[in-house]
Amino acid sequence: MKYQPGQSTMHRLHPAVKLAWLLWCTVAVFVFSAPTLPVIAAGCAVALLWWSGVAPWRIPGIQAWLTLGIGILFIQVAFIRQGDPVVGPVTSAGLAAGLRAAGRLLAVILMSALFVITTEPFSLACALMGIGLPYRWGFALVTALRLAPVFQVEAHHVYRAQLVRGVAYDTTGPRRWWLLLRHLCLPLLVSALRTAHALSLSMEGRAFGLHRRRTYLRQVAAGRRDVVAGGLLVLSIGLAVWYVWTRAT
Amino acid sequence: MIHFDQFSWRFGSAGTWALRDVSLRIDRGEFVAVAGPSGSGKTTLAQAMCGLLIGRQAGDARGNVQVGDHDVAAAPLHQVAQSIGLVQQNPETHFATLAVDDEIAFGMENRCVDPDQIHRRSAEAMQLLSITHLRDRSLPTLSGGEKQRVAIASIVAGDPDVLVLDEPTASLDPQASRDLFHSLADLCRRTGLTVVIIEHKLAHLLPLNPRLIRLEGSRVAADTLDATVYAPDPLRPTDANAAHGLGATAGPVPTSGDPVVDMSRVSVALGDRTVLDDVSLRVWPGEMVAMLGPNGGGKTTLLHSLMGLVPLAGGSIRVCGVAVSPNTVSRLAEQVGLVFQNADHQLFADTVWHETLFAVRNLKRLDAGIEKEAARLLDRAGLSPREADHPYRLSWGEKRRLNLISAILHRPRLLLLDEPFAGQDWENVAFLLDVLRRWLSGGPADRPDDTPNSAEQNQPHGACLMVTHDPRIVLRSCTRVLFVSDGQVTLDAPVPEAFNRLRQAGHDAYAPPERVCASGSGQQPQPRGE
Numbered sequence: 098m099k100y101q102p103g104q105s106t107m108h109r110l111h112p113a114v115k116l117a118w119l120l121w122c123t124v125a126v127f128v129f130s131a132p133t134l135p136v137i138a139a140g141c142a143v144a145l146l147w148w149s150g151v152a153p154w155r156i157p158g159i160q161a162w163l164t165l166g167i168g169i170l171f172i173q174v175a176f177i178r179q180g181d182p183v184v185g186p187v188t189s190a191g192l193a194a195g196l197r198a199a200g201r202l203l204a205v206i207l208m209s210a211l212f213v214i215t216t217e218p219f220s221l222a223c224a225l226m227g228i229g230l231p232y233r234w235g236f237a238l239v240t241a242l243r244l245a246p247v248f249q250v251e252a253h254h255v256y257r258a259q260l261v262r263g264v265a266y267d268t269t270g271p272r273r274w275w276l277l278l279r280h281l282c283l284p285l286l287v288s289a290l291r292t293a294h295a296l297s298l299s300m301e302g303r304a305f306g307l308h309r310r311r312t313y314l315r316q317v318a319a320g321r322r323d324v325v326a327g328g329l330l331v332l333s334i335g336l337a338v339w340y341v342w343t344r345a346t
Numbered sequence: 347m348i349h350f351d352q353f354s355w356r357f358g359s360a361g362t363w364a365l366r367d368v369s370l371r372i373d374r375g376e377f378v379a380v381a382g383p384s385g386s387g388k389t390t391l392a393q394a395m396c397g398l399l400i401g402r403q404a405g406d407a408r409g410n411v412q413v414g415d416h417d418v419a420a421a422p423l424h425q426v427a428q429s430i431g432l433v434q435q436n437p438e439t440h441f442a443t444l445a446v447d448d449e450i451a452f453g454m455e456n457r458c459v460d461p462d463q464i465h466r467r468s469a470e471a472m473q474l475l476s477i478t479h480l481r482d483r484s485l486p487t488l489s490g491g492e493k494q495r496v497a498i499a500s501i502v503a504g505d506p507d508v509l510v511l512d513e514p515t516a517s518l519d520p521q522a523s524r525d526l527f528h529s530l531a532d533l534c535r536r537t538g539l540t541v542v543i544i545e546h547k548l549a550h551l552l553p554l555n556p557r558l559i560r561l562e563g564s565r566v567a568a569d570t571l572d573a574t575v576y577a578p579d580p581l582r583p584t585d586a587n588a589a590h591g592l593g594a595t596a597g598p599v600p601t602s603g604d605p606v607v608d609m610s611r612v613s614v615a616l617g618d619r620t621v622l623d624d625v626s627l628r629v630w631p632g633e634m635v636a637m638l639g640p641n642g643g644g645k646t647t648l649l650h651s652l653m654g655l656v657p658l659a660g661g662s663i664r665v666c667g668v669a670v671s672p673n674t675v676s677r678l679a680e681q682v683g684l685v686f687q688n689a690d691h692q693l694f695a696d697t698v699w700h701e702t703l704f705a706v707r708n709l710k711r712l713d714a715g716i717e718k719e720a721a722r723l724l725d726r727a728g729l730s731p732r733e734a735d736h737p738y739r740l741s742w743g744e745k746r747r748l749n750l751i752s753a754i755l756h757r758p759r760l761l762l763l764d765e766p767f768a769g770q771d772w773e774n775v776a777f778l779l780d781v782l783r784r785w786l787s788g789g790p791a792d793r794p795d796d797t798p799n800s801a802e803q804n805q806p807h808g809a810c811l812m813v814t815h816d817p818r819i820v821l822r823s824c825t826r827v828l829f830v831s832d833g834q835v836t837l838d839a840p841v842p843e844a845f846n847r848l849r850q851a852g853h854d855a856y857a858p859p860e861r862v863c864a865s866g867s868g869q870q871p872q873p874r875g876e
Contacts, residue, residue, distance in 0.1 A: 218444060219443060219444045219445060219448055236442065239442070239443060239444065240442060242444065243441060243442070243443070243444055243485075246486065247438055251691070254686065254688065254691045255691050257650070257655055257675075257686070258686050258691045258692045259694060260655070260675040260676055260679070261653055261655070261675060261679050261682070261683070261684040262679060262692070262694075262704055262705040262708060262752070262753075263676050263679045263680070263705050263708030263709040263756075264676065264708055280694050283694070284690065284691065284693065284694060287690065287738060288690065288691075291439075291690075292438075292439050295434055295436070295439035295440070296439050296440075296441075296442065298398055298432075298434075299432075299434065299439065299440045299441075299442065300442045300452075301423055301424070301427075302396070302398075302423065302424075302427040302431065302432060303427065303431075303442075303452055303453030303456055303500070303501075303504065304424045304427065304428075304453055304456040304457045305442070305452075305456050306456075307424045307456055307457065308456070308457075308458055310458065311455045311456050311458055312454075312455050312458050312459060312460065312461055312464070313455060313461065314447065314448065314451035314454075314455060314461055314464050314465070314468070315447075315448060316461070
């Protein structure tokens with residue numbers, strides 16, 4: 098799953114606002130027990146993905162997550178017997194628990210996918226550094242994102258190099274995992290350390306860490322739509338707090 | 347600009363000196379190439395002048411190094427780096443950001459340069475390196491040559507006095523290498539920047555008349571402006587080379603018996619991109635086939651398809667009479683040996699000796715005879731004293747020799763080599779070619795003095811396909827050339843004819859200079875073990 102360039106409203110929304118919405122929605126679907134809330138959140142994420150020009154079923158791995166969600170729903174429905182009967186052996190409590198668990202899983206996955214697909218990673222780092230995140234932390238995020246595919250390619254190369262020298266990774270069973278652990282770890286670790294060392298020399302050689310602050314070529318400015326989205330976020334948090342408060346009293 | 351005064355360095359507190367009594371002076375605006383055999387101290391020299399050695403790595407130093415007004419032993423790295431910038435061999439490990447414009451701005455942002463000035467200087471650097479059209483691209487989408495130019499621009503934008511490049515063309519094809527060297531010479535001429543290039547492949551650099559510094563045995567062996575001194579063809583026809591089957595242009599091999607490789611209308615797609623398109627190819631026993639072509643043209647994919655490492659979108663492949671697709675790679679490994687481009691990706695055991703026997707052990711072919719052959723080959727490769735060392739402690743050239751020895755010990759019938767000579771000096775090239783020729787001829791690869799004489803030994807053992815960017819090696823060792831471009835084999839011909847046709851088609855960067863084809867001059871290293 099990675100960023101897909103685009104010009105939709107979701108793409109153009111300030112990364113920090115999107116991140117705040119993601120965090121708030123994730124907290125909300127776990128804090129509130131109503132089974133409809135995670136289902137609505139997942140539905141909204143699907144709609145926003147569509148609106149941003151992304152077909153939800155083309156998200157890498159979504160079929161596996163969907164299968165897992167349906168499995169969780171089925172298990173909850175099959176094993177929880179409390180509550181009123183709905184259809185056949187299905188009870189209201191079983192259905193609510195199933196929807197809640199499966200909905201939370203899918204809501205978090207789909208909302209995260211929406212965020213990752215519509216947010217350019219370096220803009221996110223710049224936005225966070227712009228609102229006070231120390232730039233060393235911001236670049237820790239950027240370099241992790243940069244090196245992940247590099248290490249993936251390295252792992253692929255090492256795996257192939259061992260296959261061609263007769264290491265039987267292409268067999269099945271636990272022996273394969275033992276071989277992978279035994280022969281892949283050291284070359285990958287060495288490769289990762291070398292890459293990290295070379296990168297640190299490159300960054301330090303270009304004065305990274307010299308000053309407490311730095312300037313930025315890329316300015317991630319907030320616009321009117323960001324103010325509206327931020328306002329809605331504050332409003333929804335306020336409403337949620339008010340709701341919890343009135344229920345408690 | 348750069349002044350080495352009797353400088354010596356060794357890693358750790360014991361062991362041999364990586365640099366000995368180096369005294370050098372490089373002035374502002376010079377265009378300098380530093381050459382020399384593997385392990386002669388070229389990269390250590392570059393690290394020393396860039397302030398990446400003294401105080402940053404464990405070791406002993408004598409003498410001193412001055413860059414501009416800075417003593418590199420005393421000045422902090424960021425101060426030294428303001429005067430001198432290093433572009434490493436692999437641009438992937440140079441980039442700190444995700445996009446071209448961010449990468450070029452990175453150093454200036456760290457020095458708190460005003461954004462308007464960053465814009466102006468970035469634009470100038472991009473213009474100097476002819477990469478203005480790449481401004482909005484993300485880094486992973488660039489080709490190898492484009493990445494290297496962006497890495498250079500990211501240093502040039504910081505306005506240093508000296509630019510040091512450590513084997514910048516190691517992963518580039520000949521055309522991209524030549525273009526890059528021309529850009530660097532142009533940069534030097536137009537801006538007065540001092541450019542120091544650490545490089546093995548001098549063929550495309552020499553026409554630009556650099557000052558040449560040759561390191562040998564950790565010392566400066568020569569320092570000259572006379573390029574002809576460094577334009578040898580060490581594999582040229584001589585009595586010594588002819589004795590090892592090197593030197594003379596190899597002739598075509600009779601196409602008899604069953605082919606070792608039989609590819610029929612093979613297509614390979616990676617994602618939406620067609621990487622191989624309807625390729626048909628036969629390789630016969632005794633053939634040494636060179637694959638040339640631009641980066642991304644499909645050469646490596648073609649090699650990998652013969653090993654069953656990539657799924658076919660169409661067509662069929664038979665290797666040694668066996669269909670590739672239903673077999674597992676680990677089964678095919680019994681008949682096919684593959685040496686990848688990166689030596690480190692193929693080192694898995696904890697000692698050189700165990701590494702040598704890694705494949706034969708996995709393939710359950712280990713016996714006393716193979717152990718004996720392994721010992722003799724390691725001896726010839728100069729690796730016997732290192733048998734108990736960890737393979738990662740070897741130099742790059744030593745690792746490549748170990749890779750090849752380990753790949754041929756179980757006597758595969760097809761050998762696939764992906765740039766086995768990249769980063770090798772001529773002595774190592776001669777050794778590797780000698781081992782290959784003996785393996786190919788069916789004789790033991792371990793004895794330098796064997797002459798195939800029995801009927802069995804006169805039968806070629808197998809065939810070899812190699813990706814290489816060095817036309818002189820092709821000229822002196824291969825029987826046939828394939829030019830692979832845009833996923834197709836656009837040329838398949840015997841070596842001399844192939845080079846003539848490549849020149850006619852405007853691909854002269856892939857062909858050796860005419861004078862090399864004719865004879866050659868200069869020094870002539872010998873294969874090891876002679």
